[in-house]
Amino acid sequence: MPPKAKAAAKAATPDPKATPEATPETVGERSKQRFYQTNPVQKRFEEVGFPGLTPAEKKTYAHANLILPVANRLVSLSNKSDREYWKHVAKEGLPCRRLSKHGYRWGEDKHGRDIGTYRLDELKKRTLSQARLTALDVLHRQFLTRREAARSEGGEISPEEVDEEKNRRKEMAELKRELYGEIPGPLASDPEWDDVAPIPQTEPEDALAKIAYPDEYAEAVSYLRAVMAAEEYSPRCLRLTERVIAMNPAHYTVWLYRFKIVSALSLPVLDEIQWLNGVALNNLKNYQIWHHRQLLLDHHFAATLSADPEAAKQFAKSETDFISRILAEDTKNYHVWSYRQYLVTKLNYWSPFELATTQSMIEDDLRNNSAWSHRFFIVFSNPSVSTPGSAPTEHDPKIPDAIIDREAEYAKEKILLAPQNQSAWHYLRGVLVKGGRGLETVSDFAEQFFSDLGGQGESVRSSHALDLMSEVYHKQGDVEKARLCLQRLSDKWDPVREGYWKYRLAELK
């Protein structure tokens, strides 16, 4: 048995140059000091090597290094030598417990900083935090056990305890982040999600266009993957989708999943729409919102509206009201107009009201081509006056003349206000095609927008009128006049399209 070492102070220090050492600043320095304190002659050994040591130092060095091997019986000594040996050790006060030669690795903190470089007070703080975390973890495990027990008896743990646990996890999360850089987000801290094992993003370190996801997003989508894989459709999943959408409304997968939840749980569509309105107002350019809305419409229609015309009408009204609100902010929003068309078709909402609201948008801005397009749709796709499946570019004999007249007049009226507005000209042409009427039926109208073509007093107020008239003249066999229109367009009135006008000229032959 190794006898107890005498106090180091009493020991004859083998190093004659030893002076009282400075108080260490960092953990690493302290370790180093302790190493030399517990390894006498080591410093000298490092400086001069074994042959350079004095005979006394050599002896001390050898004795010190043999302590563990002898104690562990790795070196076998006779009883006498053994006694002799320990006598020496005791006499010289050689420390039995010593720091290893290989140094001590304190590890790194979350920033990759070696804890050995910590100041002593920093280490103390860290150690206290670790102790606190351990204590909390014990309480946390007790919570899990108690909950388990409560559930096995068909009960639930009290809400107070759950709240307490939530606070505990919050504190644990803070500590884990502080100590280890772990980011247990709000979901990991919520006992409600304990049964879900999140699926983190799997990706190589050097993946292309790798995004440094914000912690909360990374956490939310890792839970999302897990519940989607498990095909769970529950209220908590609905809340999770809301969380992800708030952080990234362009995440199409979460929208498709959300719709599945809404339908699986038969949630009230109107509540969902209500929620969606807020999201839409905050994300004007997002289009997933509008596809989601379309899916909701289908769902609502199949479940309720198809059998309840009054409800359908009301729904169409409230939807168009909301659409108008959005369009007031963003008058040409493609996805909103697109949804609006879907709505009109689905709910058979070919109403005068729809025509009127569209018309007022046209009148607010005659160049709002989206509004013109919508008008064309509600007028010429209305099943009560049109042939199903008739392409927008073809004549539909079913459209009543009165409608063709009305629409042509409407376009002309707007052209007069702004003759260079191509939206209205396109509309006029579209109407004539639908009505099976030739362009010549509007030649008197179109000719008023230019005069003295090719002459000294040439004046053109609408290049579109020239374009249209070139076709009329050509059809009437007056190739020269047609040519003149195209030539003047190319040379003067719309020269950026010179290539196109030349192509048209070549086609005249």
Added chain:
Amino acid sequence: MAAAAVGQQPGPAHATGPSIPSLFTQPPVIRDELETDSSHLQDETVDECLPFLSGLEHDKVNAHGVPRLDRERHARFLRKQLGALPGAYVGADPSRPWIFYWCLNALSLLGEDVEPYRARLVETVRFIQNPAGGFGGGFGQASHLATTYAVVLSLALVGGEEAYDVVDRRSMWKWLCQLKQPDGGFQMAVGGEEDVRGAYCASVVISLLNLPLTLSPESPARAGGHTDLLSGLGEWVRLCQTYEGGVSAKHGVEAHGAYAFCALGCLSIIDSPHRSVRKYMDMPRLISWLSSRQYAPEGGFSGRTNKLVDGCYSHWVGGCWPLIEASLSGPTASPSSQPLEATDEDDSLFSRNGLIRYILCCCQDMSKRGGLRDKPSKYSDAYHSCYVLSGLSSAQTKWRFVASRADETLLGDDRWEASPHTGGVQIFDEEDRIATTHPVYAIPPHRVEAIRSHFLSKEGF
């Protein structure tokens, strides 16, 4: 107003006076008096562009008033986009494959070798392929036709068997069969929206991967009497043409430039363009509408009637022209080795001068940031960089549709030939000529060739 400014400002544009046609320095000759929100925005855009078009905003312009293409700056921007991105990019999380395609394609157009990205791309996309077929926007995201299209094109861009064979063709086919709808069109995702992007993306994927066309028994399209992935697709696309002549996302909506390209691309895959485009589109109205997208003085294209120019339509609208020309001319089996004679005559249907001017003068971010953009007031991004450069390439190139597919079942197997466009005045410096991009597949033609021949050698799955 801007014309007056030209006179006042000394500078590179002033002294020797580069020759810029007044078309591109003056407001249009016909202007309505009636002012509306749209006309205000249009006027603001013209005011915004004029200083760039007249050379005032540039340190150095050539004799035509056009600055150089700053390849290095743009390439740096694009390489950066492919690297680690900050958290602010979280909105791009569902569309990362697009970033791969936009950047790799733009870099290729700039003459950069993108093959070194192969290994990283392969490892990245492996995790976003779903076992049930197709690629999503990222790990654990639902498969989507747009991201699948972007992944397949990206793999084609880096090339090599290792890249091609990442794609699980059998599950891809099954998934596409699920997307095919009874009315002939394609949904973008299972339960997702059905639009003309779906028609184009599906045609591209099917033809590049040489997938079998027979519909799976479970396909919802079987309810519509379809037996084939592409049956009824042309008819479906036809109904997307609007009264204006352009093409909308789906039936009944407003004509939009991006959808015009999708429609023409799709039709040019399912059959040769001189047959399919002419069969399904009202050509005179389509051409008129496409041509109306080009504005002066800006020179660039807009996406819809009475909307503003945007650099991305250099591709969406600009890229329609080779397909239109091919539809009109049919295969022009002229001796291919002979380059076209240089001539002053420019038979283009659009103003290449205007488009190239808009691109080089207005769409380049000449600051440290680099990259290409919508218009001077907007930030550059990968999307615009890709499509602005694609449009530039197309405007610099004369594409000829040389031979129609010998075998009708070989989708997209038409022969196309590119040569530098020589008609008219060349306003850009020869060093600014960039690589060519396939008129249908929107990647360099040799990349199309390589991936096609790889998969043509596969029988079945």
